[in-house]
Amino acid sequence: MVAGVIAAVFLAGATTFIGLLAGPVGLVLGALVGLPLGAAFGWAIGSTRAYDLRTPRGLLAYVVDFTWSLPNTIAGAMFLAINLARGNKVEPTYTEGKRCVHLGKGTFPGYLTTIGPVIAGVSENVHAHEHGHILQARIFGPLYLPAVAANWVIATVLPFWLLYHDHARYPIKNVRAYFLDGVYPHNWNEAWCYRRYGPQR
Template identity: 30%
Template sequence: MAVLRTLGTIVVAAATTWFTMWALGLALPFLAEPAVLLVVLVVVAVQALIAGILASYDLGRVGHWLILVVDHTWSLLNTVFGGIVGNLIYPFVGRPSRADSAGRTWIVYMPRSTSGFGTDVLQTVGIVNLGGAGQHERMHLLQSRAFGPTYLPLFAVFYVVTALLAILFAPLGALLKAAHRRDTWYLRPPAKSAVQGFFGWIYYATPFELWAYASGNP
């Protein structure tokens, strides 16, 4: 059963990825180049193998079949990004967790340490998570599936906007701090933000993060 589930996950992921790349290649021919297609298919197949072993998708449920297809069509960009970044970086700080992945439609790496990246700061890229399930991280998973190919570009735009606002505020913040009207020269995020310091507000004030924090705990 486990072997069939894993094979089924790989076949569906690879087939829908190939179809998506072929369709996109009609408008953007470079995506249909054999080298590009091969790299994407290898990334997807390896990630599907991991997902199959961890039983991330319950192929006995119609909803999970649909999510698997969405992850490799509409949300393919996010899935490939997570497959490259998450599955290359997270193994250095965590271990794949079947208990936290099975039937949850994502791949979870649980941190090896009791503090730091993966414990104090959780992260989700595509369908790959570091640190385990919480409503906040599950919301990022939902966001990536809902916004599909626009999710990562929008996140980048949001970061540029909040960074510019933080930089523009800095001179005024320095004056206010000098006048003892503020205790920091930079915009400071609330205590619940996983990231503090100058970059903390830039990270926290993005719409996707505000939405995720409003949805529940990390």
């Protein structure tokens, strides 16, 4: 529980500090945004003991998530708060000791979504893949989301991936296929996780 309280105070403090840099109005906005985020994330990890701080892996993930990977954790806490407000529930079985917050329902039909250390959706053969994204966020920290976004933009306007795409298995015949079978799986973070953790496409 202490881990949750510290996380809540730290997240609210971080957004308040970022707001303060923009002036007094920013400070108030930062606090208003940060308090519910901190409360949601702190409660989620505290009540489920998501990070086992007695183990080196749990402690390291906890420290990294609130330092180097803090921008990803803030993004994940936002995602979590929105999901909880819409009635999604934390799955304790997939969260306790797993160094993540795992929500029961997904955001897009047929897909699981991971933002920072928050996973939405349950489909056991895809969990390793989603944990791969959490690892990527911890490795690349503040660079992760910009690098993923940049790849999306470049791969959309300049489809270099068409050169090595498996056209026989995944023909690109319409806009939906262009994004779901082209831009998305060829993004560097997705190509990495599909290759390393599956599931088989």
